[in-house]
Amino acid sequence: MNDTKPTLRPITEIAKQCGIDDKFVMSYGQYVAKIDPAVTKQNAPKGKMILVSAITPTPLGEGKTVTTIGLSQGLNYIGKKAIACIRQPSLGPVFGVKGGAAGGGKAEVLPMEKLNLHLTGDIHAITAAHDLASAALDARLFHEERLGEEFTKQTNLPLLNIDKNRVVWKRVIDHNDRALRNITVGVGGGNNGVERNDGFEISAASELMAILALATDLKDMRQRIGRIILAYDKSGNPITTEALEVAGAMTVLLKDAINPNLMQTAENTPALIHAGPFANIAHGNSSVIADIVGLQLADYVVTEAGFGSDMGMEKFFNIKYRQAGIAPSCIVIVATIRSLKSNSGKFNIKPGQPLPKEVTESNVELLSIGCANLGWHINNAKGYGLPVIVAINRFPYDNQEELDFLQQYALKQGAFACEVSEAFAKGGEGTAKLSQHIVKACEQQHTVTLPYSDDMPLFDKIQTMAKKYGANQAKLAPKALQDIEEIKKLNLAHLPLCMVKTPMSISADPNLKNVPTNFDIDVTHLQVSAGAGFIRVYAGDVMTMPGLGTLPAYRKIDLDDAGNIVGLS
Numbered sequence: 001m002n003d004t005k006p007t008l009r010p011i012t013e014i015a016k017q018c019g020i021d022d023k024f025v026m027s028y029g030q031y032v033a034k035i036d037p038a039v040t041k042q043n044a045p046k047g048k049m050i051l052v053s054a055i056t057p058t059p060l061g062e063g064k065t066v067t068t069i070g071l072s073q074g075l076n077y078i079g080k081k082a083i084a085c086i087r088q089p090s091l092g093p094v095f096g097v098k099g100g101a102a103g104g105g106k107a108e109v110l111p112m113e114k115l116n117l118h119l120t121g122d123i124h125a126i127t128a129a130h131d132l133a134s135a136a137l138d139a140r141l142f143h144e145e146r147l148g149e150e151f152t153k154q155t156n157l158p159l160l161n162i163d164k165n166r167v168v169w170k171r172v173i174d175h176n177d178r179a180l181r182n183i184t185v186g187v188g189g190g191n192n193g194v195e196r197n198d199g200f201e202i203s204a205a206s207e208l209m210a211i212l213a214l215a216t217d218l219k220d221m222r223q224r225i226g227r228i229i230l231a232y233d234k235s236g237n238p239i240t241t242e243a244l245e246v247a248g249a250m251t252v253l254l255k256d257a258i259n260p261n262l263m264q265t266a267e268n269t270p271a272l273i274h275a276g277p278f279a280n281i282a283h284g285n286s287s288v289i290a291d292i293v294g295l296q297l298a299d300y301v302v303t304e305a306g307f308g309s310d311m312g313m314e315k316f317f318n319i320k321y322r323q324a325g326i327a328p329s330c331i332v333i334v335a336t337i338r339s340l341k342s343n344s345g346k347f348n349i350k351p352g353q354p355l356p357k358e359v360t361e362s363n364v365e366l367l368s369i370g371c372a373n374l375g376w377h378i379n380n381a382k383g384y385g386l387p388v389i390v391a392i393n394r395f396p397y398d399n400q401e402e403l404d405f406l407q408q409y410a411l412k413q414g415a416f417a418c419e420v421s422e423a424f425a426k427g428g429e430g431t432a433k434l435s436q437h438i439v440k441a442c443e444q445q446h447t448v449t450l451p452y453s454d455d456m457p458l459f460d461k462i463q464t465m466a467k468k469y470g471a472n473q474a475k476l477a478p479k480a481l482q483d484i485e486e487i488k489k490l491n492l493a494h495l496p497l498c499m500v501k502t503p504m505s506i507s508a509d510p511n512l513k514n515v516p517t518n519f520d521i522d523v524t525h526l527q528v529s530a531g532a533g534f535i536r537v538y539a540g541d542v543m544t545m546p547g548l549g550t551l552p553a554y555r556k557i558d559l560d561d562a563g564n565i566v567g568l569s
Contacts, residue, residue: 006266008110014264018083018297026259028120031111034259035272037217037289039296046295047081048442051328052304052391053313055335055377056513057503058342059349062334063393063424067431068304070107070423071332071391071438073267074431075300080439083294084109084269085303087276087286088261089116090123090204092176092546095554099569106427109263109271113565119273122257123174126212127203129225129253134171136246137162137230137239138185142193160239164196166232168527174203178547201544208254210282210532213275214323216289218258222251228531238490240530260290267427270298279306280542281500282532283315288324295326300442307503309333309377310469317384317450318496319534329442330416331381332434333374336393337402340370345513362399367406372515374406375413376506380468385449387416387441391434394420416441458484458493462537465499466521469506474539476523483526487535492528501539508539 011033015025024039050071054062068084075082086109089101094116102112109115118124141162144151152159173180180200186193203209207228215221226242233239241247260274274290277283284306294301305312313331321327341359342349344366349355358366374390381388390410392403403420410418417437422430451468452461459476466474476484487493501521504510508521527536556567 006110008264009268011262011264014268014270015262017268018270020297025262029114031263032114032120033262034120034256035262035293036259037293040292041296044296047299047301048329049291049295049326050300050302050330050332050438050442051313051316052302052332052334053309053377053381054307054333055339055373056308056310056343056506058339060336060339060342060355062336062339064304064334065101065103066105066107066423067332067334067391067393067421068302069103069109069265069269069271070421070427070431071435072269072271072300072302073107073265073423073428074435075302075438076267076269077428077432078435078439080300080435081298082269082300082302083298084265084271085286085290085294085301086271086273087304087306088119088122088273090202090276091117091174092202092204094568095548095557096176096546096552097549099553103265104569105424106266106430107423108266109273110266113568115263115273116568120256120261122212122261122274123203123276125254125257126206126208127172127174129250130172130203130206130208132250132253133169133228133230133241133244133246136244137167137169138193140244142186145194160243161233161235162231162239163234164194167196167198167230168232169228169230170199170201172201172203172206176202176546176548178545181545199545202546204276205278205281205544207529207532208250209275210277210529212254212257213277213283213285213287214320214532215258216292216324218251218255221254221258222247224531224533225250226531229528236486238530258289260287260293269428278544279312279315280503281536281544282498282529283319283534284312285316285320288320288326291324291326300438308506309380310506311503313381315498317448319498321448322450322454322496323533327448328386329446330387330389330438331384332389332391332438333377333381333415334391334393334421335374335406336395337367337398337406338395340374340406341366342370343373343514344370360397362402364402364405367402368409370514371406371409373506374410376515378410378413378415382414383449383451386446387444388414389434389437389441390415390418391421392418393424394422454494454496458487458535461497462523465497465537469508469521470515470517471507471519471521474521474523477525479525480523487526487528490528492530492535495528495533495535498529498534498536499539500536500542502542
């Protein structure tokens with residue numbers, strides 16, 4: 001293996017490599033730039049998209065980002081023009097348990113410290129715009145309650161009559177901070193504002209992040225922001241950012257954030273980094289704008305969907321594809337031998353703890369049990385009408401007997417191909433064979449198949465998705481049934497679903513491993529993301545403000561004597 005350190009090229013050279021004129025490049029230092037989406041042209045030839053997903057996640061990780069980056073390098077290695085499109089990592093996970101999201105080894109976006117820390121400030125812009133709406137809403141509530149009818153006389157503005165108990169717009173911050181999940185604002189009343197219960201979510205969970213990832217241009221983003229529902233009035237009518245007259249200022253704060261960020265991989269393959277919506281409470285994919293730019297600049301765009309195929313991949317089709325019309329040409333499911341063994345349900349594996357020897361040593365019988373999870377994800381992906389390729393992300397201790405077994409199993413389950421990926425160790429060379437399979441798969445004609453239509457009744461959509469996970473039914477709580485009726489009154493029942501559930505199981509119960517059977521999915525409530533254009537269906541508790549664990553990653557991050565960042569991964 002060649003261990004030479006990667007040589008980075010100036011980002012202006014990477015832009016020229018993509019065919020981007022200097023006038024569309026806004027450099028942020030030597031190795032990062034924002035790209036003006038105006039670089040795209042109408043009726044220009046479009047490349048093919050490869051969507052990378054995975055089996056059910058485990059604490060071990062499957063290597064989706066490494067595979068995504070490695071595939072973009074592998075396609076270039078075999079003579080194709082490829083670009084990677086990935087999400088921007090949030091600071092919360094970077095300083096928490098997960099660490100960074102730049103890939104690794106010879107399949108990494110560089111400089112990784114730029115990617116993982118701030119980048120060009122997009123997430124900070126989202127935080128500022130989001131919290132401006134929070135401040136505006138609480139200020140309006142304060143002044144209306146203080147002045148009553150006099151408010152309209154002084155301002156010539158109508159009374160919004162905000163119901164302080166129905167404010168649905170929490171504040172955000174880009175850190176894991178469990179102490180902020182539930183707070184009280186306006187404590188003491190008087191000039192401190194109206195006292196009410198509130199809370200924080202992490203910035204990546206903001207609806208603005210989903211909007212940034214789904215907007216097609218600045219005008220579209222402005223219209224979407226104007227549709228955001230912040231609260232309800234005392235008669236139950238929604239109060240939007242437009243009604244509060246804050247949508248324009250929020251958009252101004254995001255004016256530069258709408259431009260995707262250009263970086264490069266360890267092999268100088270271009271990488272577009274843009275947006276970072278969660279895959280459980282949003283659609284878990286990088287931006288539509290980055291896709292549009294990438295598909296006009298390259299023959300192939302390799303993009304990644306968060307978590308397993310029942311999460312980010314599902315939402316790519318049900319939300320992103322419905323709204324933007326961008327369809328992949330094939331799907332790659334990433335699996336590892338050790339994660340499949342973990343998905344067998346035989347172990348309770350936790351981050352930072354030593355792996356059981358059964359996981360790292362040859363054990364075809366255990367692997368065969370866990371392979372059922374891979375089989376489910378292959379067939380789930382095939383259900384959307386596209387060829388599915390399995391990428392086995394190889395680890396040094398994987399043995400050939402198990403690799404052969406896994407390849408044969410994937411092909412029997414209907415995979416178009418199954419190939420070992422050595423992106424981490426060998427970069428593009430390590431995904432060359434996998435890339436050749438992908439080129440062949442992308443040559444096939446296909447039609448995307450969706451699990452439900454827009455006009456299907458909302459209740460039936462929920463049942464359809466529950467049964468797709470293998471559930472007997474979705475059991476809706478009274479609050480969920482009430483929410484359905486309210487969504488109908490808002491004329492928003494046509495919107496697609498964003499199923500909010502655990503990523504750690506195909507079901508909504510993280511304790512049900514492998515391929516669960518004979519279970520129900522309990523739906524507690526629904527919430528409209530009117531600006532992003534989907535309905536969140538909550539099936540269990542999903543944490544939108546993570547907490548720091550006992551051994552967070554920030555403990556190892558520091559500067560050395562030369563001022564270099566160390567300990568960041």
